[in-house]
Amino acid sequence: MDILVQPLNRVIRVAPGANLLEALRAAQVPMSYSCLSGRCGTCRCRVLAGDVLDGGRAQQRPLDGMDGALLACQTYLTGPCTIEVPAPQEAVVHRACIVKARVAAIEPLARDVRRLLLRPAKPLAFSPGQYAQLTFAPGLSRPYSMASLPGQELLEFHVQLMPRGRTSAHIAGRLRVGDAVRVSGPLGAAYLRPRHAGPLLCVAGGTGLAPILCVIRGAVAAGMRNPIHLYVGVRSPGDLYGLDWIEQLRRDHPALVAHIVVASGANPATQRRGLVTQAIAQDIASLHGWRAYLRGTPPMVETTTLVALGKGIDPMHVHADAFYMQGN
Numbered sequence: 275m276d277i278l279v280q281p282l283n284r285v286i287r288v289a290p291g292a293n294l295l296e297a298l299r300a301a302q303v304p305m306s307y308s309c310l311s312g313r314c315g316t317c318r319c320r321v322l323a324g325d326v327l328d329g330g331r332a333q334q335r336p337l338d339g340m341d342g343a344l345l346a347c348q349t350y351l352t353g354p355c356t357i358e359v360p361a362p363q364e365a366v367v368h369r370a371c372i373v374k375a376r377v378a379a380i381e382p383l384a385r386d387v388r389r390l391l392l393r394p395a396k397p398l399a400f401s402p403g404q405y406a407q408l409t410f411a412p413g414l415s416r417p418y419s420m421a422s423l424p425g426q427e428l429l430e431f432h433v434q435l436m437p438r439g440r441t442s443a444h445i446a447g448r449l450r451v452g453d454a455v456r457v458s459g460p461l462g463a464a465y466l467r468p469r470h471a472g473p474l475l476c477v478a479g480g481t482g483l484a485p486i487l488c489v490i491r492g493a494v495a496a497g498m499r500n501p502i503h504l505y506v507g508v509r510s511p512g513d514l515y516g517l518d519w520i521e522q523l524r525r526d527h528p529a530l531v532a533h534i535v536v537a538s539g540a541n542p543a544t545q546r547r548g549l550v551t552q553a554i555a556q557d558i559a560s561l562h563g564w565r566a567y568l569r570g571t572p573p574m575v576e577t578t579t580l581v582a583l584g585k586g587i588d589p590m591h592v593h594a595d596a597f598y599m600q601g602n
Contacts, residue, residue, distance in 0.1 A: 398459065474500050486504070
């Protein structure tokens with residue numbers, strides 16, 4: 275049975291029922307992966323033609339609205355098909371692991387946001403923009419994105435305090451310096467692609483600023499000179515944080531342009547009123563050749579994705595992980 279792999283334009287022969295990720299690895303097709311269980315979303319690709327058996331839907335939420343999107347590790351080949359994989363030079367492999375860590379600091383960042391610093395017992399390999407599952411006690415576990423860069427001494431996370439959120443309440447009220455935390459990861463497909471030379475659109479809603487800071491910090495550390503357009507959206511000025519970090523990044527990366535968008539109560543001298551989608555629609559005529567990194571709530575990610583697609587961005591160049599607020 276023949277499988278056409280794009281954009282490599284390679285045909286590989288597999289047996290019916292073969293797992294797609296295993297078939298790609300056996301054929302030495304460069305492919306990102308991590309957890310091998312359908313949780314991390316790293317092995318995302320797309321079916322262009324033909325049929326496959328997609329076993330990942332029960333484990334993975336809809337993949338950002340991308341038509342034909344699937345997870346290679348959860349996909350089984352049932353007939354000839356055409357599969358689109360990310361560019362080979364963008365493949366990363368950080369095997370998922372569990373790292374023990376201790377709380378180094380808990381600091382307020384905004385009205386309902388806390389900065390959590392963890393000291394891991396050993397380094398956690400990840401790419402800028404990914405996230406990890408933090409477990410504090412049985413029943414107290416949530417995914418949070420790294421704001422720190424790989425290789426730094428401390429892992430940094432930004433925690434949104436949620437109404438009736440047991441995990442965030444534990445972090446804000448009961449967690450203490452020195453407490454043990456289990457870090458599982460890395461997870462997520464919205465990691466920095468450092469080989470891209472075109473402009474970057476970086477959009478953060480609320481604590482989505484953490485992974486977006488990590489992406490931009492990673493671009494600076496990698497020596498990327500790309501124009502970067504950063505849009506930070508919050509509901510009110512009291513939800514805003516990280517302005518000093520953004521200013522430092524502007525000094526480090528002169529091609530960074532930052533837009534602070536506040537839905538209500540914006541300071542007209544330094545902020546824009548409205549939604550990030552409205553600001554992007556007003557500012558940018560075309561996103562052809564751009565990469566987009568989107569982090570925030572599902573409605574923000576979904577509407578921003580639609581705006582980006584409407585302005586000509588390649589769907590495979592929209593890198594997004596939405597924050598789902600239900601649960602702990």
